[in-house]
Amino acid sequence: MKQNIFSRIARSLVGSLVALTVAAPVLAQNTFPSREIRLIVPWNAGGSNDISARALSSILGEKGIRVVVENVPGATGSIGMTRVARAEPDGYTIGMGTSSTLALIAQNLTPLRNSEFASIARVTTDPLLLLVPYNSPYKNLDEFIAFVKKNPGKVSIGTPGSNNLNHIFALMTGRIAGSEIIVAPYTGGSRVIADLAGGQINAAVLKPSESKAQIDGKLVRALGVFANEPLQAMPDVPTFKSKGYDVFPYGPLVQMAYLVAPAKTPQAVQDRLIAMFSEAIQSERFKKLSAEGSAVVDNLTGEALNKEVVGVTAALVEVGEKVFANQKK
Missing domain, CATH: 3.40.190.150 (Bordetella uptake gene, domain 1)
Structure with a gap:
Protein backbone atom coordinates (compact mmCIF):
# COMPACT_ATOMS: atom_id res chain seq x y z
CA MET A 1 0.00 0.00 0.00
CA LYS A 2 2.77 2.41 1.02
CA GLN A 3 4.65 1.52 -2.16
CA ASN A 4 1.60 2.48 -4.28
CA ILE A 5 1.30 5.81 -2.46
CA PHE A 6 4.98 6.54 -3.01
CA SER A 7 4.66 5.56 -6.67
CA ARG A 8 1.72 7.90 -7.14
CA ILE A 9 3.61 10.73 -5.43
CA ALA A 10 6.68 10.11 -7.61
CA ARG A 11 4.58 10.08 -10.81
CA SER A 12 2.87 13.27 -9.70
CA LEU A 13 6.18 15.00 -9.05
CA VAL A 14 7.58 13.90 -12.42
CA GLY A 15 4.44 15.13 -14.14
CA SER A 16 4.70 18.48 -12.37
CA LEU A 17 8.33 18.86 -13.35
CA VAL A 18 7.55 18.06 -16.98
CA ALA A 19 4.71 20.58 -16.94
CA LEU A 20 6.97 23.23 -15.47
CA THR A 21 9.67 22.48 -18.01
CA VAL A 22 7.20 22.84 -20.88
CA ALA A 23 5.64 25.97 -19.38
CA ALA A 24 8.93 27.72 -18.51
CA PRO A 25 9.66 29.12 -22.01
CA VAL A 26 6.08 30.36 -22.33
CA LEU A 27 6.26 31.90 -18.85
CA ALA A 28 9.59 33.58 -19.62
CA GLN A 29 8.23 34.95 -22.87
CA PRO A 127 27.70 53.75 -46.13
CA LEU A 128 30.89 55.62 -45.26
CA LEU A 129 32.02 59.05 -46.44
CA LEU A 130 35.39 60.73 -46.95
CA LEU A 131 35.15 64.21 -45.43
CA VAL A 132 37.40 67.25 -45.11
CA PRO A 133 37.03 70.54 -43.18
CA TYR A 134 34.73 72.91 -45.06
CA ASN A 135 37.51 75.49 -45.47
CA SER A 136 39.92 72.88 -46.83
CA PRO A 137 41.54 73.98 -50.10
CA TYR A 138 40.54 70.61 -51.58
CA LYS A 139 36.96 70.95 -52.82
CA ASN A 140 36.54 67.64 -54.64
CA LEU A 141 37.78 64.06 -54.54
CA ASP A 142 40.30 64.41 -57.36
CA GLU A 143 41.95 67.40 -55.67
CA PHE A 144 42.23 65.58 -52.36
CA ILE A 145 43.69 62.43 -53.95
CA ALA A 146 46.28 64.61 -55.71
CA PHE A 147 47.09 66.24 -52.34
CA VAL A 148 47.61 62.82 -50.73
CA LYS A 149 49.83 61.74 -53.63
CA LYS A 150 52.07 64.79 -53.26
CA ASN A 151 52.36 64.47 -49.47
CA PRO A 152 53.19 60.84 -48.57
CA GLY A 153 53.06 60.14 -44.86
CA LYS A 154 51.82 63.65 -44.00
CA VAL A 155 48.04 63.49 -44.51
CA SER A 156 45.97 62.54 -41.44
CA ILE A 157 42.60 60.78 -41.73
CA GLY A 158 40.53 60.35 -38.57
CA THR A 159 38.50 57.20 -37.88
CA PRO A 160 36.28 56.01 -34.99
CA GLY A 161 38.32 53.05 -33.78
CA SER A 162 41.12 51.26 -35.59
CA ASN A 163 41.59 48.11 -37.67
CA ASN A 164 37.96 48.43 -38.78
CA LEU A 165 36.15 49.37 -41.99
CA ASN A 166 36.80 53.08 -41.46
CA HIS A 167 40.50 52.29 -41.04
CA ILE A 168 40.46 50.06 -44.12
CA PHE A 169 38.88 52.79 -46.26
CA ALA A 170 41.31 55.39 -44.93
CA LEU A 171 44.16 53.15 -46.05
CA MET A 172 42.43 52.53 -49.38
CA THR A 173 42.35 56.30 -49.93
CA GLY A 174 46.12 56.29 -49.63
CA ARG A 175 46.35 53.20 -51.83
CA ILE A 176 44.47 54.72 -54.75
CA ALA A 177 46.76 57.77 -54.49
CA GLY A 178 49.81 55.51 -54.36
CA SER A 179 50.83 57.14 -51.08
CA GLU A 180 51.02 56.52 -47.32
CA ILE A 181 48.59 58.28 -44.98
CA ILE A 182 48.40 58.71 -41.20
CA VAL A 183 45.38 57.06 -39.60
CA ALA A 184 44.22 58.88 -36.46
CA PRO A 185 41.91 56.58 -34.42
CA TYR A 186 39.37 58.00 -31.95
CA THR A 187 36.96 56.40 -29.48
CA GLY A 188 33.88 57.51 -31.41
CA GLY A 189 32.55 59.41 -34.42
CA SER A 190 31.50 62.45 -32.39
CA ARG A 191 35.12 63.14 -31.45
CA VAL A 192 36.33 62.62 -35.01
CA ILE A 193 33.84 65.11 -36.44
CA ALA A 194 34.70 67.69 -33.76
CA ASP A 195 38.41 67.56 -34.59
CA LEU A 196 37.72 67.52 -38.31
CA ALA A 197 35.53 70.63 -38.12
CA GLY A 198 38.24 72.28 -36.03
CA GLY A 199 40.94 71.48 -38.58
CA GLN A 200 42.88 69.18 -36.26
CA ILE A 201 43.00 66.47 -38.94
CA ASN A 202 43.05 66.66 -42.76
CA ALA A 203 40.15 64.28 -43.40
CA ALA A 204 37.91 61.63 -41.84
CA VAL A 205 36.00 58.48 -42.72
CA LEU A 206 32.56 58.58 -41.10
CA LYS A 207 28.92 57.62 -41.59
CA PRO A 208 26.52 60.23 -43.00
CA SER A 209 24.56 60.10 -39.74
CA GLU A 210 27.71 61.13 -37.85
CA SER A 211 28.42 64.07 -40.11
CA LYS A 212 25.21 65.33 -41.78
CA ALA A 213 24.59 68.11 -39.26
CA GLN A 214 28.13 69.42 -39.77
CA ILE A 215 27.79 69.06 -43.55
CA ASP A 216 24.55 71.05 -43.50
CA GLY A 217 26.14 73.60 -41.18
CA LYS A 218 29.08 74.05 -43.59
CA LEU A 219 31.62 72.88 -41.03
CA VAL A 220 32.79 69.87 -43.08
CA ARG A 221 32.54 68.82 -46.71
CA ALA A 222 31.80 65.34 -48.11
CA LEU A 223 34.09 64.48 -51.00
CA GLY A 224 33.15 60.89 -51.79
CA VAL A 225 31.11 57.84 -50.84
CA PHE A 226 32.80 54.47 -50.29
CA ALA A 227 30.06 52.66 -52.22
CA ASN A 228 29.11 51.65 -55.73
CA GLU A 229 25.85 53.62 -55.72
CA PRO A 230 25.27 57.28 -54.74
CA LEU A 231 23.31 58.18 -51.63
CA GLN A 232 19.73 59.33 -52.14
CA ALA A 233 20.12 61.91 -49.38
CA MET A 234 23.39 63.21 -50.88
CA PRO A 235 23.07 62.83 -54.67
CA ASP A 236 25.75 65.47 -55.34
CA VAL A 237 28.46 63.51 -53.50
CA PRO A 238 30.16 61.18 -56.00
CA THR A 239 31.06 57.59 -55.31
CA PHE A 240 34.71 56.59 -55.53
CA LYS A 241 33.69 54.20 -58.29
CA SER A 242 32.14 56.97 -60.40
CA LYS A 243 35.47 58.83 -60.23
CA GLY A 244 37.38 55.76 -61.37
CA TYR A 245 38.79 54.78 -57.95
CA ASP A 246 38.49 51.14 -56.82
CA VAL A 247 38.10 50.95 -53.04
CA PHE A 248 36.84 47.35 -53.12
CA PRO A 249 39.79 45.53 -54.75
CA TYR A 250 39.43 42.55 -52.40
CA GLY A 251 35.65 42.24 -52.40
CA PRO A 252 32.58 44.08 -51.04
Whole structure:
Protein backbone atom coordinates (compact mmCIF):
# COMPACT_ATOMS: atom_id res chain seq x y z
CA MET A 1 0.00 0.00 0.00
CA LYS A 2 2.77 2.41 1.02
CA GLN A 3 4.65 1.52 -2.16
CA ASN A 4 1.60 2.48 -4.28
CA ILE A 5 1.30 5.81 -2.46
CA PHE A 6 4.98 6.54 -3.01
CA SER A 7 4.66 5.56 -6.67
CA ARG A 8 1.72 7.90 -7.14
CA ILE A 9 3.61 10.73 -5.43
CA ALA A 10 6.68 10.11 -7.61
CA ARG A 11 4.58 10.08 -10.81
CA SER A 12 2.87 13.27 -9.70
CA LEU A 13 6.18 15.00 -9.05
CA VAL A 14 7.58 13.90 -12.42
CA GLY A 15 4.44 15.13 -14.14
CA SER A 16 4.70 18.48 -12.37
CA LEU A 17 8.33 18.86 -13.35
CA VAL A 18 7.55 18.06 -16.98
CA ALA A 19 4.71 20.58 -16.94
CA LEU A 20 6.97 23.23 -15.47
CA THR A 21 9.67 22.48 -18.01
CA VAL A 22 7.20 22.84 -20.88
CA ALA A 23 5.64 25.97 -19.38
CA ALA A 24 8.93 27.72 -18.51
CA PRO A 25 9.66 29.12 -22.01
CA VAL A 26 6.08 30.36 -22.33
CA LEU A 27 6.26 31.90 -18.85
CA ALA A 28 9.59 33.58 -19.62
CA GLN A 29 8.23 34.95 -22.87
CA ASN A 30 5.08 36.29 -21.21
CA THR A 31 6.79 37.92 -18.22
CA PHE A 32 9.95 39.28 -19.90
CA PRO A 33 10.88 42.04 -19.43
CA SER A 34 9.84 42.66 -15.85
CA ARG A 35 12.49 45.36 -15.31
CA GLU A 36 14.72 47.68 -17.33
CA ILE A 37 16.97 46.38 -20.09
CA ARG A 38 20.51 47.74 -20.29
CA LEU A 39 21.66 48.37 -23.87
CA ILE A 40 25.43 48.77 -24.04
CA VAL A 41 26.72 50.94 -26.88
CA PRO A 42 30.50 50.38 -27.11
CA TRP A 43 31.15 53.91 -28.43
CA ASN A 44 31.00 57.48 -27.13
CA ALA A 45 27.69 59.31 -26.79
CA GLY A 46 26.66 61.32 -29.84
CA GLY A 47 27.80 58.86 -32.52
CA SER A 48 25.45 57.14 -34.96
CA ASN A 49 25.14 53.93 -32.93
CA ASP A 50 24.34 55.92 -29.81
CA ILE A 51 21.71 57.95 -31.70
CA SER A 52 20.07 54.77 -33.01
CA ALA A 53 20.12 53.13 -29.58
CA ARG A 54 18.51 56.14 -27.91
CA ALA A 55 15.85 56.35 -30.62
CA LEU A 56 14.95 52.68 -30.06
CA SER A 57 14.93 53.29 -26.30
CA SER A 58 12.46 56.14 -26.77
CA ILE A 59 10.19 54.13 -29.07
CA LEU A 60 10.10 51.15 -26.72
CA GLY A 61 9.63 53.43 -23.72
CA GLU A 62 6.36 54.62 -25.22
CA LYS A 63 5.21 51.00 -25.07
CA GLY A 64 6.13 50.67 -21.42
CA ILE A 65 9.43 48.86 -22.02
CA ARG A 66 12.34 50.65 -20.33
CA VAL A 67 15.68 50.43 -22.16
CA VAL A 68 18.62 52.27 -20.58
CA VAL A 69 21.48 53.09 -22.95
CA GLU A 70 24.97 52.85 -21.45
CA ASN A 71 28.03 54.07 -23.37
CA VAL A 72 31.13 51.93 -22.78
CA PRO A 73 33.71 53.12 -25.33
CA GLY A 74 37.20 51.79 -25.93
CA ALA A 75 39.26 49.31 -27.96
CA THR A 76 37.11 49.71 -31.09
CA GLY A 77 34.05 48.35 -29.32
CA SER A 78 35.75 45.42 -27.57
CA ILE A 79 35.44 46.73 -24.01
CA GLY A 80 31.69 47.25 -24.18
CA MET A 81 30.99 44.06 -26.10
CA THR A 82 33.05 42.06 -23.60
CA ARG A 83 30.69 43.29 -20.88
CA VAL A 84 27.77 42.01 -22.93
CA ALA A 85 29.39 38.61 -23.49
CA ARG A 86 30.15 38.24 -19.75
CA ALA A 87 26.73 39.46 -18.56
CA GLU A 88 24.10 37.24 -17.00
CA PRO A 89 22.31 35.58 -19.96
CA ASP A 90 18.84 36.68 -18.89
CA GLY A 91 18.10 39.22 -21.63
CA TYR A 92 18.50 42.24 -19.36
CA THR A 93 21.91 43.16 -20.79
CA ILE A 94 22.28 43.42 -24.56
CA GLY A 95 24.74 45.23 -26.82
CA MET A 96 25.14 47.06 -30.10
CA GLY A 97 27.56 45.07 -32.25
CA THR A 98 29.20 46.67 -35.29
CA SER A 99 31.37 45.73 -38.23
CA SER A 100 34.23 47.47 -36.42
CA THR A 101 34.26 44.84 -33.68
CA LEU A 102 33.81 42.12 -36.29
CA ALA A 103 36.99 43.39 -37.96
CA LEU A 104 38.88 42.92 -34.68
CA ILE A 105 37.45 39.42 -34.30
CA ALA A 106 38.47 38.62 -37.89
CA GLN A 107 42.05 39.73 -37.21
CA ASN A 108 42.30 38.07 -33.78
CA LEU A 109 42.87 41.48 -32.17
CA THR A 110 40.34 40.73 -29.43
CA PRO A 111 39.60 37.60 -27.37
CA LEU A 112 35.91 38.00 -28.29
CA ARG A 113 34.27 35.52 -30.64
CA ASN A 114 30.94 35.63 -32.46
CA SER A 115 29.92 32.41 -30.69
CA GLU A 116 29.70 34.38 -27.43
CA PHE A 117 26.63 36.25 -28.70
CA ALA A 118 23.06 35.51 -29.74
CA SER A 119 22.02 37.65 -32.70
CA ILE A 120 18.82 39.63 -32.13
CA ALA A 121 18.19 42.15 -34.93
CA ARG A 122 20.11 44.25 -37.41
CA VAL A 123 19.63 47.95 -36.71
CA THR A 124 21.14 49.59 -39.81
CA THR A 125 23.64 49.22 -42.59
CA ASP A 126 25.57 52.40 -43.29
CA PRO A 127 27.70 53.75 -46.13
CA LEU A 128 30.89 55.62 -45.26
CA LEU A 129 32.02 59.05 -46.44
CA LEU A 130 35.39 60.73 -46.95
CA LEU A 131 35.15 64.21 -45.43
CA VAL A 132 37.40 67.25 -45.11
CA PRO A 133 37.03 70.54 -43.18
CA TYR A 134 34.73 72.91 -45.06
CA ASN A 135 37.51 75.49 -45.47
CA SER A 136 39.92 72.88 -46.83
CA PRO A 137 41.54 73.98 -50.10
CA TYR A 138 40.54 70.61 -51.58
CA LYS A 139 36.96 70.95 -52.82
CA ASN A 140 36.54 67.64 -54.64
CA LEU A 141 37.78 64.06 -54.54
CA ASP A 142 40.30 64.41 -57.36
CA GLU A 143 41.95 67.40 -55.67
CA PHE A 144 42.23 65.58 -52.36
CA ILE A 145 43.69 62.43 -53.95
CA ALA A 146 46.28 64.61 -55.71
CA PHE A 147 47.09 66.24 -52.34
CA VAL A 148 47.61 62.82 -50.73
CA LYS A 149 49.83 61.74 -53.63
CA LYS A 150 52.07 64.79 -53.26
CA ASN A 151 52.36 64.47 -49.47
CA PRO A 152 53.19 60.84 -48.57
CA GLY A 153 53.06 60.14 -44.86
CA LYS A 154 51.82 63.65 -44.00
CA VAL A 155 48.04 63.49 -44.51
CA SER A 156 45.97 62.54 -41.44
CA ILE A 157 42.60 60.78 -41.73
CA GLY A 158 40.53 60.35 -38.57
CA THR A 159 38.50 57.20 -37.88
CA PRO A 160 36.28 56.01 -34.99
CA GLY A 161 38.32 53.05 -33.78
CA SER A 162 41.12 51.26 -35.59
CA ASN A 163 41.59 48.11 -37.67
CA ASN A 164 37.96 48.43 -38.78
CA LEU A 165 36.15 49.37 -41.99
CA ASN A 166 36.80 53.08 -41.46
CA HIS A 167 40.50 52.29 -41.04
CA ILE A 168 40.46 50.06 -44.12
CA PHE A 169 38.88 52.79 -46.26
CA ALA A 170 41.31 55.39 -44.93
CA LEU A 171 44.16 53.15 -46.05
CA MET A 172 42.43 52.53 -49.38
CA THR A 173 42.35 56.30 -49.93
CA GLY A 174 46.12 56.29 -49.63
CA ARG A 175 46.35 53.20 -51.83
CA ILE A 176 44.47 54.72 -54.75
CA ALA A 177 46.76 57.77 -54.49
CA GLY A 178 49.81 55.51 -54.36
CA SER A 179 50.83 57.14 -51.08
CA GLU A 180 51.02 56.52 -47.32
CA ILE A 181 48.59 58.28 -44.98
CA ILE A 182 48.40 58.71 -41.20
CA VAL A 183 45.38 57.06 -39.60
CA ALA A 184 44.22 58.88 -36.46
CA PRO A 185 41.91 56.58 -34.42
CA TYR A 186 39.37 58.00 -31.95
CA THR A 187 36.96 56.40 -29.48
CA GLY A 188 33.88 57.51 -31.41
CA GLY A 189 32.55 59.41 -34.42
CA SER A 190 31.50 62.45 -32.39
CA ARG A 191 35.12 63.14 -31.45
CA VAL A 192 36.33 62.62 -35.01
CA ILE A 193 33.84 65.11 -36.44
CA ALA A 194 34.70 67.69 -33.76
CA ASP A 195 38.41 67.56 -34.59
CA LEU A 196 37.72 67.52 -38.31
CA ALA A 197 35.53 70.63 -38.12
CA GLY A 198 38.24 72.28 -36.03
CA GLY A 199 40.94 71.48 -38.58
CA GLN A 200 42.88 69.18 -36.26
CA ILE A 201 43.00 66.47 -38.94
CA ASN A 202 43.05 66.66 -42.76
CA ALA A 203 40.15 64.28 -43.40
CA ALA A 204 37.91 61.63 -41.84
CA VAL A 205 36.00 58.48 -42.72
CA LEU A 206 32.56 58.58 -41.10
CA LYS A 207 28.92 57.62 -41.59
CA PRO A 208 26.52 60.23 -43.00
CA SER A 209 24.56 60.10 -39.74
CA GLU A 210 27.71 61.13 -37.85
CA SER A 211 28.42 64.07 -40.11
CA LYS A 212 25.21 65.33 -41.78
CA ALA A 213 24.59 68.11 -39.26
CA GLN A 214 28.13 69.42 -39.77
CA ILE A 215 27.79 69.06 -43.55
CA ASP A 216 24.55 71.05 -43.50
CA GLY A 217 26.14 73.60 -41.18
CA LYS A 218 29.08 74.05 -43.59
CA LEU A 219 31.62 72.88 -41.03
CA VAL A 220 32.79 69.87 -43.08
CA ARG A 221 32.54 68.82 -46.71
CA ALA A 222 31.80 65.34 -48.11
CA LEU A 223 34.09 64.48 -51.00
CA GLY A 224 33.15 60.89 -51.79
CA VAL A 225 31.11 57.84 -50.84
CA PHE A 226 32.80 54.47 -50.29
CA ALA A 227 30.06 52.66 -52.22
CA ASN A 228 29.11 51.65 -55.73
CA GLU A 229 25.85 53.62 -55.72
CA PRO A 230 25.27 57.28 -54.74
CA LEU A 231 23.31 58.18 -51.63
CA GLN A 232 19.73 59.33 -52.14
CA ALA A 233 20.12 61.91 -49.38
CA MET A 234 23.39 63.21 -50.88
CA PRO A 235 23.07 62.83 -54.67
CA ASP A 236 25.75 65.47 -55.34
CA VAL A 237 28.46 63.51 -53.50
CA PRO A 238 30.16 61.18 -56.00
CA THR A 239 31.06 57.59 -55.31
CA PHE A 240 34.71 56.59 -55.53
CA LYS A 241 33.69 54.20 -58.29
CA SER A 242 32.14 56.97 -60.40
CA LYS A 243 35.47 58.83 -60.23
CA GLY A 244 37.38 55.76 -61.37
CA TYR A 245 38.79 54.78 -57.95
CA ASP A 246 38.49 51.14 -56.82
CA VAL A 247 38.10 50.95 -53.04
CA PHE A 248 36.84 47.35 -53.12
CA PRO A 249 39.79 45.53 -54.75
CA TYR A 250 39.43 42.55 -52.40
CA GLY A 251 35.65 42.24 -52.40
CA PRO A 252 32.58 44.08 -51.04
CA LEU A 253 32.41 45.31 -47.46
CA VAL A 254 29.39 46.30 -45.37
CA GLN A 255 29.27 48.57 -42.32
CA MET A 256 26.43 47.52 -40.04
CA ALA A 257 25.10 47.82 -36.51
CA TYR A 258 23.11 45.03 -34.86
CA LEU A 259 21.80 43.94 -31.47
CA VAL A 260 23.07 40.90 -29.58
CA ALA A 261 22.51 39.19 -26.23
CA PRO A 262 24.85 36.83 -24.35
CA ALA A 263 25.02 33.45 -26.12
CA LYS A 264 23.26 31.40 -23.43
CA THR A 265 20.20 33.63 -23.23
CA PRO A 266 17.10 31.33 -23.26
CA GLN A 267 15.51 31.03 -26.68
CA ALA A 268 12.15 32.28 -25.39
CA VAL A 269 13.81 35.46 -24.14
CA GLN A 270 15.70 35.85 -27.43
CA ASP A 271 12.40 35.54 -29.28
CA ARG A 272 10.86 38.23 -27.09
CA LEU A 273 13.84 40.55 -27.66
CA ILE A 274 13.60 39.94 -31.41
CA ALA A 275 9.89 40.75 -31.42
CA MET A 276 10.28 43.90 -29.31
CA PHE A 277 13.24 45.42 -31.09
CA SER A 278 12.13 44.38 -34.58
CA GLU A 279 8.86 46.25 -34.07
CA ALA A 280 10.78 49.35 -32.97
CA ILE A 281 13.31 49.10 -35.83
CA GLN A 282 10.53 48.66 -38.41
CA SER A 283 8.56 51.64 -37.07
CA GLU A 284 8.11 54.59 -39.43
CA ARG A 285 9.71 56.85 -36.85
CA PHE A 286 12.96 54.86 -36.73
CA LYS A 287 13.05 54.34 -40.51
CA LYS A 288 12.66 58.08 -41.07
CA LEU A 289 15.46 58.88 -38.63
CA SER A 290 17.72 56.31 -40.30
CA ALA A 291 16.93 57.56 -43.81
CA GLU A 292 17.87 61.10 -42.77
CA GLY A 293 21.33 59.73 -42.00
CA SER A 294 21.42 57.69 -45.25
CA ALA A 295 21.31 54.45 -43.25
CA VAL A 296 19.40 51.44 -44.58
CA VAL A 297 16.94 49.52 -42.41
CA ASP A 298 16.02 45.91 -43.22
CA ASN A 299 14.40 43.08 -41.28
CA LEU A 300 17.24 40.67 -40.57
CA THR A 301 16.93 38.84 -37.26
CA GLY A 302 17.93 35.74 -35.31
CA GLU A 303 19.65 32.94 -37.18
CA ALA A 304 19.54 34.79 -40.53
CA LEU A 305 21.39 37.70 -38.92
CA ASN A 306 23.88 35.31 -37.35
CA LYS A 307 24.71 33.91 -40.80
CA GLU A 308 25.27 37.47 -42.05
CA VAL A 309 27.58 38.19 -39.11
CA VAL A 310 29.61 35.07 -39.88
CA GLY A 311 29.76 36.02 -43.57
CA VAL A 312 30.90 39.59 -42.89
CA THR A 313 33.55 38.32 -40.49
CA ALA A 314 34.86 35.90 -43.13
CA ALA A 315 35.10 38.73 -45.69
CA LEU A 316 36.94 40.88 -43.17
CA VAL A 317 39.46 38.08 -42.54
CA GLU A 318 40.50 38.18 -46.19
CA VAL A 319 40.35 41.95 -46.65
CA GLY A 320 41.99 42.71 -43.32
CA GLU A 321 44.91 40.39 -44.02
CA LYS A 322 45.61 42.01 -47.39
CA VAL A 323 45.07 45.65 -46.43
CA PHE A 324 46.84 45.64 -43.08
CA ALA A 325 49.61 43.31 -44.32
CA ASN A 326 50.34 45.89 -47.02
CA GLN A 327 50.37 48.63 -44.37
CA LYS A 328 53.00 46.77 -42.33
CA LYS A 329 55.20 46.48 -45.38
